[in-house]
Amino acid sequence: MKTIVRIPCVTTTSISNMAACAELPAGGFVFENCQRNKFLESQGYKVPKAYKTGTTICGLVYKDGIVLGADTRATEDTIVADKNCAKIHYISSNIYCCGAGTAADTEMTTQLISSELELHRLNTGRQPRVCTANRLLKQMLFRYHGYIGAALVLGGVDSTGPHLYSIWPHGSTDKLPFVTMGSGSLAAMATFEDRYKADLSRDEAMKLVRDAICAGIFNDLGSGSNVDLCVITKDKVDYIRPYEEANKKGVRQGKYRYDRGTTVVISSEVKKVELEVIDTEVRAVPMET
Amino acid sequence: MATPAFPTSFVPGPLWGNGPTPGQVYNFPGAATAPDQWGTQRTLNPSVTTTSVLAVKYKDGVVMAADMLGSYGSLARYRNCPRLQKINDKTILGCSGDYADFQFLSNIINQRVVEEECLNDGFSYTPPGLHSWLTRVMYNRRSQFNPLWNTYLVGGIHQEKPFLGYVDKIGIAYEADTIATGFGAYLALPILRDAVEKNKKMEEKQAVELIDRCMKLLFYRDARSLNKYQVAVVTKKGSEIRGPIVSEANWEIAHMVKGYE
Numbered sequence: 001m002k003t004i005v006r007i008p009c010v011t012t013t014s015i016s017n018m019a020a021c022a023e024l025p026a027g028g029f030v031f032e033n034c035q036r037n038k039f040l041e042s043q044g045y046k047v048p049k050a051y052k053t054g055t056t057i058c059g060l061v062y063k064d065g066i067v068l069g070a071d072t073r074a075t076e077d078t079i080v081a082d083k084n085c086a087k088i089h090y091i092s093s094n095i096y097c098c099g100a101g102t103a104a105d106t107e108m109t110t111q112l113i114s115s116e117l118e119l120h121r122l123n124t125g126r127q128p129r130v131c132t133a134n135r136l137l138k139q140m141l142f143r144y145h146g147y148i149g150a151a152l153v154l155g156g157v158d159s160t161g162p163h164l165y166s167i168w169p170h171g172s173t174d175k176l177p178f179v180t181m182g183s184g185s186l187a188a189m190a191t192f193e194d195r196y197k198a199d200l201s202r203d204e205a206m207k208l209v210r211d212a213i214c215a216g217i218f219n220d221l222g223s224g225s226n227v228d229l230c231v232i233t234k235d236k237v238d239y240i241r242p243y244e245e246a247n248k249k250g251v252r253q254g255k256y257r258y259d260r261g262t263t264v265v266i267s268s269e270v271k272k273v274e275l276e277v278i279d280t281e282v283r284a285v286p287m288e289t
Numbered sequence: 290m291a292t293p294a295f296p297t298s299f300v301p302g303p304l305w306g307n308g309p310t311p312g313q314v315y316n317f318p319g320a321a322t323a324p325d326q327w328g329t330q331r332t333l334n335p336s337v338t339t340t341s342v343l344a345v346k347y348k349d350g351v352v353m354a355a356d357m358l359g360s361y362g363s364l365a366r367y368r369n370c371p372r373l374q375k376i377n378d379k380t381i382l383g384c385s386g387d388y389a390d391f392q393f394l395s396n397i398i399n400q401r402v403v404e405e406e407c408l409n410d411g412f413s414y415t416p417p418g419l420h421s422w423l424t425r426v427m428y429n430r431r432s433q434f435n436p437l438w439n440t441y442l443v444g445g446i447h448q449e450k451p452f453l454g455y456v457d458k459i460g461i462a463y464e465a466d467t468i469a470t471g472f473g474a475y476l477a478l479p480i481l482r483d484a485v486e487k488n489k490k491m492e493e494k495q496a497v498e499l500i501d502r503c504m505k506l507l508f509y510r511d512a513r514s515l516n517k518y519q520v521a522v523v524t525k526k527g528s529e530i531r532g533p534i535v536s537e538a539n540w541e542i543a544h545m546v547k548g549y550e
Binding site: 061131134135138165172173174175176177186187189190191193194196197198211215216218219 | 475476477478479480482483502506509510541542545546547548549550
């Protein structure tokens with residue numbers, strides 16, 4: 001007969017029971033340090049700045065599928081932290097997701113849902129649907145009530161056709177023919193509202209998304225650098241990074257340094273400096289052990 | 290029940306109780322001792338507000354547009370508020386922000402124009418002159434902590450060239466080829482800048498068409514806008530205000546939207 005001895009964390013009876021007695025960590029966010037942090041802030045300690053993507057991301061549905069676009073600047077308040085970051089994340093072979101908001105949140109959330117979706121795919125034996133990814137993302141984000149700062153544009157093509165969703169940090173979703181998110185979303189949305197129509201061709205759709213992202217890059221300070229594009233159709237995915245280098249680093253036109261030989265040397269002389277040895281001393285310095 | 294801003298009952302302070310203290314300033318009863326209680330007033334919040342004004346310079350002049358809605362907070366209250374004013378044949382003025390402050394300044398400007406006419410010396414208000422005067426007025430008011438809660442766009446022709454200037458409620462002033470105030474700065478300005486970059490010397494027809502596209506776009510995406518608007522065009526031949534124009538919205542994409550997931 002087995003008797004299970006309740007010693008904290010470790011039992012001596014069987015290895016399989018170890019997990020059952022181990023302390024399981026409580027789920028969700030821990031708000032224990034909030035009061036301490038507030039006190040520290042009042043004392044003058046600066047809060048570490050979150051690495052945000054301060055972005056322009058967008059997507060649209062065209063004749064054969066989805067085109068997703070994103071800029072490539074990541075900001076830390078007013079500093080550009082990353083000049084060429086990748087904002088279009090892989091969810092599955094037929095589904096990709098652009099992320100705006102806190103960079104860590106978008107990265108980890110999309111990776112988590114990607115792995116959940118892969119397990120689901122192995123379980124069902126079918127190509128995953130975009131609405132499944134949408135449900136998984138919104139259910140997770142709602143659980144955290146907006147504390148996970150991830151604003152996403154999810155797009156993909158599955159057996160039921162092309163689908164495009166925008167997902168907000170609090171967990172609400174919109175299913176639309178064209179969506180934009182991020183600080184440059186108004187500039188990009190202006191471009192879409194002006195020129196979007198149903199059943200665009202592939203080239204027209206790519207140009208429209210590129211123009212929308214460029215509107216964000218040149219008119220919003222939180223977005224910049226290059227344009228990344230992702231074209232998803234039923235058969236294949238074109239992950240084009242970079243699609244366009246909208247901001248090339250300038251080439252140096254000249255130098256201020258004078259070349260060697262600018263000042264003409266008339267004559268040169270090598271002199272020896274005479275040194276007189278006054279005293280020599282030998283001292284023992286004990287080694288530090 | 291809101292307390293009234295003026296005193297309903299008057300209680301005088303002690304006139305000669307123990308006498309005024311020698312060397313101290315004596316406040317006689319009945320005088321406005323507390324300046325902000327009832328006497329002077331300052332603009333704290335705008336009440337009836339108007340949304341963006343857009344303008345673009347083209348080859349022969351300036352095109353400016355503004356819709357005709359006066360919002361009372363989120364209520365679309367007054368649907369016939371003209372916000373573009375013709376100053377003279379070479380100057381137009383557009384305004385956004387508090388409508389009462391616009392009417393106040395508009396009156397003052399009209400009086401000054403009439404005075405100018407009376408002088409009959411061949412001089413009239415030029416766009417840069419008006420822009421400069423407006424900057425000083427707005428900055429002076431903000432320095433008194435009593436701003437005119439407006440953003441002005443001054444457009445016109447000066448020395449054969451088109452002029453376009455912006456003045457803010459805090460006295461920020463600048464000139465540019467394309468300007469949009471309020472929400473227009475986020476939505477319409479990228480479109481305007483892109484079009485001007487591609488074609489610096491637009492014809493009037495192209496400029497008006499560009500402005501029409503932007504006004505339609507603002508009606509789609511600005512929650513405090515109306516599809517009824519006026520367009521003002523200034524060329525060296527003169528200035529005119531066209532409108533009101535009612536733009537048709539295209540809701541074809543409504544068929545593509547069903548539910549939220």
